[in-house]
Amino acid sequence: MHELSLIQNLLNIVMQSASDNGIKKVSSVALVVGENYGVLPDALDFAFHVLTQDTMCAGAALVVQKKPLVLRCKECLAEFSPQGATCRCTYCQAFRTEVVSGRELYIDYYEGE
Numbered sequence: 194m195h196e197l198s199l200i201q202n203l204l205n206i207v208m209q210s211a212s213d214n215g216i217k218k219v220s221s222v223a224l225v226v227g228e229n230y231g232v233l234p235d236a237l238d239f240a241f242h243v244l245t246q247d248t249m250c251a252g253a254a255l256v257v258q259k260k261p262l263v264l265r266c267k268e269c270l271a272e273f274s275p276q277g278a279t280c281r282c283t284y285c286q287a288f289r290t291e292v293v294s295g296r297e298l299y300i301d302y303y304e305g306e
């Protein structure tokens with residue numbers, strides 16, 4: 194379950210930043226998670242709940258914002274969200290595409306006092 198180590202890393206960043214800013218208690222943490230990142234929202238929730246116990250983030254809300262997978266066609270430069278399992282361009286049917294977004298995972302913001 195790699196969600197645990199992911200959340201641990203993110204919490205380390207949040208807590209470091211919070212203590213740098215004189216924040217004693219974190220009340221919410223917002224993440225942006227790409228649809229194609231390969232994590233389960235429930236597993237993120239669970240990991241967050243477990244790992245925040247007895248920390249300054251205990252009881253904080255986890256806000257997960259999902260980002261859809263977006264590809265850019267290298268032939269016609271159109272951007273699209275792939276339908277189903279194929280990554281073919283929906284406009285010109287080319288196979289050469291690159292990922293624009295949908296594979297990210299980062300902290301959007303956190304709140305505390």
Ligand SMILES: [Zn+2]
Pocket residue numbers: 266267268269270271282283284285286287
């Ligand atoms: Zn295309």
